[in-house]
Amino acid sequence: MSVEAVVPAGVRERVAELVKAGETPAFVYDLAGLREHAGRVRAAFAAGPVEVFYAAKANADAPVLRALAPHVHGIEVSSGGELAHVRDVLPEAPLAFGGPGKTPAELAAAVAAGARIHVESPAELARLGALGEPVEVLLRANPPLAVADAALAMGGAATPFGMDETQLAACADLLRDTPSVRVRGLHAHLASGLDAPQLVKLAARLLDWGRDWCDRYGVAGPEFNLGGGMGVDYGDPGRLFDWAAYASGLGGLAGAGERLRIEPGRAVTAYCGFYVTTVLDLKPSHGEWFAVLQGGTHHLRTPVTKGHDQPFAVLPGGGDPHPGSRELPPPARHGAPVTLVGQLCTPKDVFARAVTAGRLEIGDTVVFAMSGAYAWNISHHDFLMHPKPAFHYVGG
Numbered sequence: 001m002s003v004e005a006v007v008p009a010g011v012r013e014r015v016a017e018l019v020k021a022g023e024t025p026a027f028v029y030d031l032a033g034l035r036e037h038a039g040r041v042r043a044a045f046a047a048g049p050v051e052v053f054y055a056a057k058a059n060a061d062a063p064v065l066r067a068l069a070p071h072v073h074g075i076e077v078s079s080g081g082e083l084a085h086v087r088d089v090l091p092e093a094p095l096a097f098g099g100p101g102k103t104p105a106e107l108a109a110a111v112a113a114g115a116r117i118h119v120e121s122p123a124e125l126a127r128l129g130a131l132g133e134p135v136e137v138l139l140r141a142n143p144p145l146a147v148a149d150a151a152l153a154m155g156g157a158a159t160p161f162g163m164d165e166t167q168l169a170a171c172a173d174l175l176r177d178t179p180s181v182r183v184r185g186l187h188a189h190l191a192s193g194l195d196a197p198q199l200v201k202l203a204a205r206l207l208d209w210g211r212d213w214c215d216r217y218g219v220a221g222p223e224f225n226l227g228g229g230m231g232v233d234y235g236d237p238g239r240l241f242d243w244a245a246y247a248s249g250l251g252g253l254a255g256a257g258e259r260l261r262i263e264p265g266r267a268v269t270a271y272c273g274f275y276v277t278t279v280l281d282l283k284p285s286h287g288e289w290f291a292v293l294q295g296g297t298h299h300l301r302t303p304v305t306k307g308h309d310q311p312f313a314v315l316p317g318g319g320d321p322h323p324g325s326r327e328l329p330p331p332a333r334h335g336a337p338v339t340l341v342g343q344l345c346t347p348k349d350v351f352a353r354a355v356t357a358g359r360l361e362i363g364d365t366v367v368f369a370m371s372g373a374y375a376w377n378i379s380h381h382d383f384l385m386h387p388k389p390a391f392h393y394v395g396g
């Protein structure tokens with residue numbers, strides 16, 4: 001992929017400085033690009049009535065959260081750790097608190113923070129009731145709505161997330177004896193990796209089902225949180241989720257007196273992160289070529305978890321090819337496909353498999369784009385005890 005297509009000029013300048021100083025591997029976050037992107041998302045929803053809560057699980061890096069804050073209505077957190085962190089970084093941000101298996105301490109912290117809690121089970125509801133604090137909640141539903149063509153399905157079938165109709169009915173029974181807890185509506189996050197028309201269709205089915213449930217159980221003027229899951233195309237970094245189409249589709253579905261929320265993560269922050277590293281070794285094995293890069297998927301686990309080739313660009317030279325390797329003749333790869341791997345002792349440590357990388361030599365710099373969501377924060381940093389990357393910010 002051409003450098004220009006995947007690495008903005010400001011990031012390229014910082015990469016050149018880092019390479020010159022020998023400070024790779026590193027993450028570079030493009031905060032100016034993030035603000036621009038988030039501003040476009042906000043503009044899509046400007047006419048209302050949908051509120052956008054950023055799912056911090058995608059990337060809760062403090063400068064990233066601060067750059068995003070003016071462009072979103074709130075932040076969705078999924079653990080006591082995320083709750084405390086986001087409260088610390090953004091003391092005023094409205095919060096939603098979701099995720100399975102909340103402890104009594106986490107629930108108490110969420111109530112104290114004024115977060116909208118998404119209740120995952122009757123046991124969790126009972127735990128919340130036992131706190132005795134007045135609180136309004138959403139029940140997280142796993143309705144009987146199958147989702148085809150999703151990258152990851154978290155609902156519409158047997159999963160540990162949310163509640164099916166019998167568990168929701170058990171909550172309704174419990175609520176009669178739990179006056180401190182009031183149900184404001186329903187939450188559902190059924191799938192990830194859907195495009196705008198698919199998500200609008202899913203929202204229509206969810207809202208039909210949810211309104212019926214709320215009518216039956218006497219929840220007036222309900223709030224519906226439709227979750228995240230907006231698709232990101234790692235094979236085509238220029239193809240963005242169609243926020244305008246999604247916003248106008250949801251706008252057409254919203255009912256009078258209802259509040260609609262969404263909580264996107266990946267499609268908000270994927271594009272702002274860049275992982276910068278250096279080619280340490282280049283070698284053939286049984287007819288295939290491998291480039292061994294400094295660092296690995298313990299820094300950038302995204303391609304392993306998603307099963308894709310991480311988009312990248314090569315910046316020739318720059319890095320130190322190290323004494324000794326300089327004296328060897330350059331490997332005669334002649335542009336053959338090459339698999340980009342890291343330094344880990346596992347065949348799973350692959351960034352991109354059998355890709356066309358043009359000219360590639362020991363000492364070249366490789367910049368992986370789309371490394372801003374579910375990247376560093378989901379990676380197994382301590383495996384093999386390699387040094388950790390530094391974090392740099394441009395456009396801050």
Ligand SMILES: Cc1ncc(COP(=O)(O)O)c(C=O)c1O
Pocket residue numbers: 055058076098099189192193227228229230263264265266267
């Ligand atoms: C409950 C919930 N909301 C929102 C998200 C964010 O999803 P995405 O990053 O795909 O937009 C997730 C991701 O797993 C989730 O579990």
